[in-house]
Amino acid sequence: MQHHTSYVILKKERFDDFISSLSRMQKLVAPVAKGFNNYSFEEVHSAKNIALKYIPTILPAKKFFMPQRETLLEYRVSKHVKAEAVVEYEKMTIFGLHTCDLAGIQCLNMVFSERPKDYNYLTRKNKITLIGLECNEYCDEYASCHLVNASFPSGGYDLFFTDLGDYFIVHVNTLTGERILDITNCFEKSSEANLNELYRMREKKRKIFSNEIPIKSRHIPELFDRSFRSLVWKELDERCLACGNCTNVCPTCYCFDIKEEVDLSLMHGIRYRVWDSCQLEPFAKISGGINFRKERSARQRHRYYRKFRYPIDKFSRFFCTGCGRCTRTCMAGISLKETLNELLKESEDRLWRRWL
Numbered sequence: 271m272q273h274h275t276s277y278v279i280l281k282k283e284r285f286d287d288f289i290s291s292l293s294r295m296q297k298l299v300a301p302v303a304k305g306f307n308n309y310s311f312e313e314v315h316s317a318k319n320i321a322l323k324y325i326p327t328i329l330p331a332k333k334f335f336m337p338q339r340e341t342l343l344e345y346r347v348s349k350h351v352k353a354e355a356v357v358e359y360e361k362m363t364i365f366g367l368h369t370c371d372l373a374g375i376q377c378l379n380m381v382f383s384e385r386p387k388d389y390n391y392l393t394r395k396n397k398i399t400l401i402g403l404e405c406n407e408y409c410d411e412y413a414s415c416h417l418v419n420a421s422f423p424s425g426g427y428d429l430f431f432t433d434l435g436d437y438f439i440v441h442v443n444t445l446t447g448e449r450i451l452d453i454t455n456c457f458e459k460s461s462e463a464n465l466n467e468l469y470r471m472r473e474k475k476r477k478i479f480s481n482e483i484p485i486k487s488r489h490i491p492e493l494f495d496r497s498f499r500s501l502v503w504k505e506l507d508e509r510c511l512a513c514g515n516c517t518n519v520c521p522t523c524y525c526f527d528i529k530e531e532v533d534l535s536l537m538h539g540i541r542y543r544v545w546d547s548c549q550l551e552p553f554a555k556i557s558g559g560i561n562f563r564k565e566r567s568a569r570q571r572h573r574y575y576r577k578f579r580y581p582i583d584k585f586s587r588f589f590c591t592g593c594g595r596c597t598r599t600c601m602a603g604i605s606l607k608e609t610l611n612e613l614l615k616e617s618e619d620r621l622w623r624r625w626l
Contacts, residue, residue, distance in 0.1 A: 278457040280438045286317035291454040297362040325409040326593045330521035343541035363399040370593040373420040374521025402430040412594030414482040421479045494579040507567030514547035516596035522589040
């Protein structure tokens with residue numbers, strides 16, 4: 271437990287004052303109910319518009335960090351070519367990020383900080399303030415956040431809210447977080463009793479949240495080492511519709527395509543990037559019509575390995591945050607947890623057969 275000077279409390283009766291004040295500082299977005307148990311991060315000005323209890327939004331917060339379409343360069347052609355780099359950004363605060371979404375942003379930060387650095391992403395990241403909101407219980411049956419170590423807060427935010435009934439206890443993590451406290455002026459000092467209540471809530475949570483499939487997370491890379499030629503991928507081949515929904519809603523998928531657009535005068539053009547997906551058939555196609563991952567089974571396998579195996583070697587962490595979006599959105603009903611369970615079952619069967 272950290273020292274209580276880094277914690278403050280916000281009574282529920284001051285919550286709307288806080289949100290209103292926060293929205294006056296700069297653009298504020300938060301989870302908003304859209305009906306039929308769907309939620310979306312949208313601009314808000316009042317607490318009454320915010321859904322404090324929500325399942326993961328349809329699209330993760332990555333839409334603010336790497337927009338679906340983004341201009342990178344503008345150029346003019348006359349005697350000489352004049353090109354100007356473009357960085358589009360907007361100052362904003364995102365309130366109510368669950369730990370799975372904060373984990374997703376941490377993954378993107380790692381990827382785009384590698385050389386060559388992605389200055390568009392990094393510039394935008396530095397303009398966005400993050401306020402987390404703890405899940406005290408599971409959002410629904412699709413979540414697998416504990417399996418991938420994303421069910422408890424582990425940094426990546428400026429402030430972090432935990433609902434303790436009549437009040438929120440708030441962890442202050444950065445100077446930006448301290449500045450928000452000063453400007454909004456809605457918070458009170460925390461006491462030892464408040465911290466003890468947080469401690470009891472986390473203990474209760476540890477009993478609720480447990481590995482969603484029967485494997486220790488440290489053994490998952492080994493499971494994938496044994497599963498490259500698994501029949502499970504063949505089964506996914508027959509079900510997958512190759513629509514790319516799973517990657518669009520994934521908080522850690524970041525693949526993009528770069529396109530050129532020149533106007534009819536041929537004197538002015540832009541270069542822009544748009545989201546792309548390894549699940550789409552042309553993604554791995556090259557000159558001559560050769561496609562490195564023509565089969566849907568190979569593309570699905572690649573997606574899973576990009577979440578559970580390859581990032582372990584490079585970043586020492588999973589690139590699945592257990593949010594469950596890919597499963598909720600899949601039109602073919604492909605479930606991430608079911609796939610992992612099938613891989614595990616098949617792998618254990620093979621081990622047993624060695625002894626027969």
